[in-house]
Amino acid sequence: xxxxxxxxxxxxxxxxxxxxxxxxxxxxxxxxxxxxxxxxxxxxxxxxxxxxxxxxxxxxxxxxxxxxxxxxxxxxxxxxxxxxxxxxxxxxxxxxxxxxxxxxxxxxxxxxxxxxxxxxxxxxxxxxxxxxxxxxxxxxxxxxxxxxxxxxxxxxxxxxxxxxxxxxxxxxxxxxxxxxxxxxxxxxxxxxxxxxxxxxxxxxxxxxxxxxxxxxxxxxxxxxxxxxxxxxxxxxxxxxxxxxxxxxxxxxxxxxxxxxx
Amino acid sequence: xxxxxxxxxxxxxxxxxxxxxxxxxxxxxxxxxxxxxxxxxxxxxxxxxxxxxxxxxxxxxxxxxxxxxxxxxxxxxxxxxxxxxxxxxxxxxxxxxxxxxxxxxxxxxxxxxxxxxxxxxxxxxxxxxxxxxxxxxxxxxxxxxxxxxxxxxxxxxxxxxxxxxxxxxxxxxxxxxxxxxxxxxxxxxxxxxxxxxxxxxxxxxxxxxxxxxxxxxxxxxxxxxxxxxxxxxxxxxxxxxxxxxxxxxxxxxxxxxxxxx
DNA sequence: AAGCAAGGTTCATTATTTGAACCACGAGTT
DNA sequence: AACTCGTGGTTCAAATAATGAACCTTGCTT
Numbered sequence: 092x093x094x095x096x097x098x099x100x101x102x103x104x105x106x107x108x109x110x111x112x113x114x115x116x117x118x119x120x121x122x123x124x125x126x127x128x129x130x131x132x133x134x135x136x137x138x139x140x141x142x143x144x145x146x147x148x149x150x151x152x153x154x155x156x157x158x159x160x161x162x163x164x165x166x167x168x169x170x171x172x173x174x175x176x177x178x179x180x181x182x183x184x185x186x187x188x189x190x191x192x193x194x195x196x197x198x199x200x201x202x203x204x205x206x207x208x209x210x211x212x213x214x215x216x217x218x219x220x221x222x223x224x225x226x227x228x229x230x231x232x233x234x235x236x237x238x239x240x241x242x243x244x245x246x247x248x249x250x251x252x253x254x255x256x257x258x259x260x261x262x263x264x265x266x267x268x269x270x271x272x273x274x275x276x277x278x279x280x281x282x283x284x285x286x287x288x289x290x291x292x293x294x295x296x297x298x299x300x301x302x303x304x305x306x307x308x309x310x311x312x313x314x315x316x317x318x319x320x321x322x323x324x325x326x327x328x329x330x331x332x333x334x335x336x337x338x339x340x341x342x343x344x345x346x347x348x349x350x351x352x
Numbered sequence: 353x354x355x356x357x358x359x360x361x362x363x364x365x366x367x368x369x370x371x372x373x374x375x376x377x378x379x380x381x382x383x384x385x386x387x388x389x390x391x392x393x394x395x396x397x398x399x400x401x402x403x404x405x406x407x408x409x410x411x412x413x414x415x416x417x418x419x420x421x422x423x424x425x426x427x428x429x430x431x432x433x434x435x436x437x438x439x440x441x442x443x444x445x446x447x448x449x450x451x452x453x454x455x456x457x458x459x460x461x462x463x464x465x466x467x468x469x470x471x472x473x474x475x476x477x478x479x480x481x482x483x484x485x486x487x488x489x490x491x492x493x494x495x496x497x498x499x500x501x502x503x504x505x506x507x508x509x510x511x512x513x514x515x516x517x518x519x520x521x522x523x524x525x526x527x528x529x530x531x532x533x534x535x536x537x538x539x540x541x542x543x544x545x546x547x548x549x550x551x552x553x554x555x556x557x558x559x560x561x562x563x564x565x566x567x568x569x570x571x572x573x574x575x576x577x578x579x580x581x582x583x584x585x586x587x588x589x590x591x592x593x594x595x596x597x598x599x600x601x602x603x604x605x606x607x608x609x610x611x612x613x
Numbered sequence: 614a615a616g617c618a619a620g621g622t623t624c625a626t627t628a629t630t631t632g633a634a635c636c637a638c639g640a641g642t643t
Numbered sequence: 644a645a646c647t648c649g650t651g652g653t654t655c656a657a658a659t660a661a662t663g664a665a666c667c668t669t670g671c672t673t
Contacts, residue, residue: 163413
C-alpha cells in the first residue's frame with residue numbers, strides 16, 4: 092500500500108458521527124505510528140484537505156473537498172441526475188432508496204432518500220463505503236461492473252458482518268451468476284440484521300456498470316410481491332439514469348428484466 | 353515536497369474548462385515523469401478520488417470528493433452559512449461577491465454570486481485558488497490570518513500577474529499594515545486587468561481569520577463612494593458570518609471599521 | 614502495413630518515508 | 644507546587660517505498 096493511499100485512507104474515518112478526529116484517535120483507529128500520521132495530516136492540512144480546530148487541535152475535513160466536489164458536479168453531474176430518480180423512486184415506493192458509485196474499494200454512496208412511512212426505518216449513512224460482497228449494491232457491482240472487481244474480491248477475504256454474510260468464494264460466485272441471470276441483486280440481512288435490499292446497476296459510457304441504485308427495507312416488509320415491485324421500479328429508473336448519463340444497458344440485462352416482468 | 357502533496361496537486365488541475373485530463377497532459381502540465389504520475393493517478397483512482405473515462409482513458413474527479421464534501425457540509429456547514437450572506441450581499445450591491453477559505457497555499461473559493469446588472473461583468477471561477485499577495489482576499493488573509501502565512505509569503509517569490517501586482521517584500525508588508533489599519537483590503541488590477549476588489553476577513557473559533565468575503569468590480573466602477581459602500585456592507589456581513597460560525601471579531605478590527613464608517 | 618503518439622509497465626537506483634525515542638504542554642491529582 | 648498522565652508534535656538513523664529511463668502495448672492515421 093502506497094503512501095498516498097495511507098494518507099487518503101485517513102480521510103475515510105470522518106463521518107457525521109465523527110466530524111473531528113485527533114492525532115491519537117487516528118493512531119488508535121489505524122494502528123500506524125503517530126509520527127507517520129502526523130506527517131500525513133500536516134501535508135493534507137497544507138493542501139486544504141483538512142482544517143485544524145485551533146482549540147482542540149483536532150482535524151476536520153477541509154475546504155478543498157468542497158472545491159473539488161463543485162468542479163465535479165459542474166462538469167459531470169452524475170449526482171444531480173441520479174438523485175432526481177432516487178427521490179422519485181423513494182416517494183413512489185415509500186422506502187429508503189440509495190445510489191452508489193462503484194469503486195475498487197467498495198461502493199461510494201452518491202445520495203439517498205427516505206420517504207418511508209413505516210414505523211421501522213432503515214438507517215443509511217452517506218459517509219461509509221459499502222462492501223462489495225455483503226450488500227445488494229455490491230453484488231450488482233460484482234455481477235455487472237468491471238470483472239477485475241470480482242477477481243479482487245475472490246482473492247481478498249470476505250469480511251463477515253452478520254450470520255447471513257456471504258463467506259465462501261464459491262458461494263459468492265454462485266450469487267453473482269444468479270444476479271446476472273435475474274438482472275438484479277438481492278441481499279437479505281447480509282450486511283445489517285433485519286435489513287433486506289435489492290439493487291440494479293446503471294451505466295455510463297462504458298460497457299461495465301458505473302453505479303447501482305437500490306431499495307433497502309426491513310426484512311419483514313420484503314416478500315415476493317414487494318420484491319417484484321421494487322425490481323420493476325428499479326429497472327425502469329436504471330434505464331432512465333443510464334440514458335441521461337449517456338450510457339447503454341447491455342442486451343443481456345434488458346432481456347433478464349423482460350423475463351422477470 | 354512530499355509524495356502526498358505531489359499527488360494531491362494533480363487534482364488541482366481539474367476545472368470547469370478542463371474536466372478530464374490524460375496522462376500526457378498531466379506530464380506536460382507538471383513536468384514530472386510519466387511513470388510517477390501514472391502511479392499517483394492509479395492510486396487515487398483506486399481510492400475513488402478519480403474516475404477514468406473508458407473511451408478516452410482520460411481521468412476525471414471521482415465520487416469520493418462528493419462523499420467527503422457531503423460529510424463536511426453536514427458537520428461544519430460553513431459554505432451554507434457563508435453563501436447566504438454572499439447571495440444577499442451580491443443582490444444588495446449588484447456586484448460579484450465571493451467568499452474563500454484561507455489555506456497555506458492560497459485562498460480556496462467557497463462560493464460566489466453575481467446579481468450584477470452592469471454591462472461588464474467580472475469572471476470568477478470556483479476551481480482556481482487565489483494567490484495571497486495578488487488579491488484583496490489574499491491581502492485580508494495575510495493581514496488578519498495566521499502570521500505564518502505572511503512569513504511564508506515573504507520568503508517565497510511573489511508571482512507577477514499584472515503590472516500592478518505587488519512585487520517587493522517591503523511593498524507587501526506595507527500593504528498588509530495598511531490593510532490592518534483600514535480593516536479591509538483593497539486591490540486594484542493586481543490579479544486581473546480592469547478588476548478591482550475589496551475584501552474583509554471573517555472568523556471561526558480561533559483568534560485568526562478563517563476566510564474572507566469580497567466584492568470584485570470592473571475598475572471603472574470603483575471610486576471613493578462605492579468603496580465606502582462596499583466596505584460597510586462587507587463589514588456588516590462579516591460580523592454576521594463570524595457570529596454564525598461561532599467566532600469573534602478582534603477588537604482591533606471592529607475599531608478600524610468604526611473609524612472608517 | 615507501417616508509423617506515430619498515447620497509455621501503461623519494469624527494475625535498478627535513489628531519495629523519501631518510517632517509527633522508536635524524545636520534548637513540550639496542559640489538566641487533573643496529591 | 645511537584646507529579647503524573649495523556650495529548651500533540653519533533654528528530655534522525657534505518658528501512659522501505661518512490662522514482663525515471665527504457666521498454667512494451669494499443670489504437671488511430673496515412
